[in-house]
Amino acid sequence: MDDELRMVRSLLDKPAPEPAVVAMGRDRLRTAARARGRTRPARRTMWMTGGLGLTAAAAAAAVAISATGAAGDRPGGTRPRTGGPTVTLSARSILLAAATEADGQTDKVGRYWHTTTVNGNAYRVTGGYTVIDRSQQEQWTPSLPQQEQWGSDQRLGARPDGPADTAAWKRAGSPTTFTAPAPKGPGKGKLEPMPLSTQPGRPNVNRSPLVDGDKVFWLGRNVSMKDLRALPADPQRLKASLKRWYAGHGTESSSDPMSSDLWLYTVAKGLITDMPVTPKVRGAAFRMLADLKTVTAIGSVKDAQGRPGTAIAITEHTKFGGVQQHRLILDTATGRALGEEIVVVQPSGTTAGLAPGSVWISSMVVAQGWTDSAPGSTSGAQRGH
Structure with a gap:
């Protein structure tokens, strides 16, 4: 097992020295094997579930991308060894490498568990092109009961998805507003017109008491910070x-x-x-995923923020959104998640009009950790109910 993990780290975390490989794949280094239907904060709180949970899910075409830049249907992530053949990495190997790094993380609990995420939703708008509507969300979850939780949400504006969509947008006169079909509610098959804008919105800041005075997240049930911190660090016991x-x-x-x-x-x-579990429990979660036969390796990818990572995924046949694949993007060098994506495999219903292989929904972690700073003294939140 130690030899396997050393091989995985070598393949994922070191640049390939050949100039041609560097030129084509240098930003796919240090990659990793991290919706909502995202597991969300405790019910009845002010928190939004984020873009992934509100629409119930979509998924990624199972396209594995090698470090040389070639794409194709493969059972695992690939990266060529120096002077040797391409090596295929399984989802299990990627997840075990991430687990080993997670085990070594420090864990100093502060006053708040603070996270910042940037979320994106793809919409096929009137005019026949795709735009990505982006938003930023910050959360401050208190470590002690009987405290207030804080949240800040801001729309960042919509923009064309890629070069072809940008060209179509310009041909349409570069409009600053769009009309897109959107679900009438979470998990609903019916669509209704929704206005979008290229302009950012104003931050919306809220605070509220914890549910029942101590519940902070939804984990199949409402759980407290004490519940999270007491989860078992053994993968079988955790499962x-x-x-x-x-x-x-x-x-x-x-x-x-x-x-x-x-x-x-x-x-x-x-x-x-999302959650402030101990490093050992995070490692156990990786190991638990490694034992699921339905989890597959996608390979080296870039997330919605342009960061290199390695993705693992699982496929879902949904009622209203066609066939989707949930993709978790990790940095195995740190044992942390970069974010999650839902990519379209077979579009239908809420994903109709989007091309197979396109990212429908993304949620990227841009900051995460314990802090003693109250929301009023950090960037983003302003005090007020």
Whole structure:
């Protein structure tokens, strides 16, 4: 096992020295194997679930990209060895490498668990092109009970998705407003027109008491900070602890059936991307995912922020959004998540009009950690109810 992990670190974390490989794939280094239907803060709180949870999910075309830049259908991420053949990495190897790094992280609890994420939703707008509507969300979750939680949300504006969409947008006169079809509610199949704008909105800042005085996140049930910090660091015990709350349906709606593998993936992803669990528990979550046969390796990717990472994924056949693949993008060098994406495999319903392989929804972690700074003394939030 130690030899396997050393090989994975070598393949993922070191630049290939050949000039041709560097020129074509240098930004795919140090990559990793991290929706909502995102596992969300405690119910009845002020928190939004983020773009991933509100629309119920989509997924990525299972396209693995090698470090040389070639794309194709492959069972795992690939990177060529120096002077040797291409080596295929399994999702298990990628996740175990991330787990090893997670185990070594420091863990000094502060006054708040602070996260900043940038979320994106793709829409096919009137005019026949795709725009990405982006927003930024900050959260401050108190470490002690009977405290207030804070949140800040801001629309960052919509923009054309790629060169072809930009060209179509310019041909349309570079409009600053758009009309896009959007679900009428979470998990709903019906669509209604929604206005979008290229202009950013004003920050919306809120604060509220914790649910029941101590509940901070949703993990198949409302959980307190004490509950999160007490989760078992053994992957089998962690799995057993979580599965007590699995009832055959998704994390967002009891009317949406969900397999146990997809449910565990969704909940474990929340532990990895969102929640202030101990480093050992985060490592256990990686190891739990590594044991799921339905989790596959996508390979080297760039996230929505342009950062290199390695993705693993699981596929879902949805009721209203076609076939989707949930993609978790990790930095194995640190054992942390860069973010998550939902990429279209077979568009339908809420994803109709989007091309297979396109990212429908993304949520990227740009800052995360413990802080003693109150929201009023940090960038973003202003005090007020």
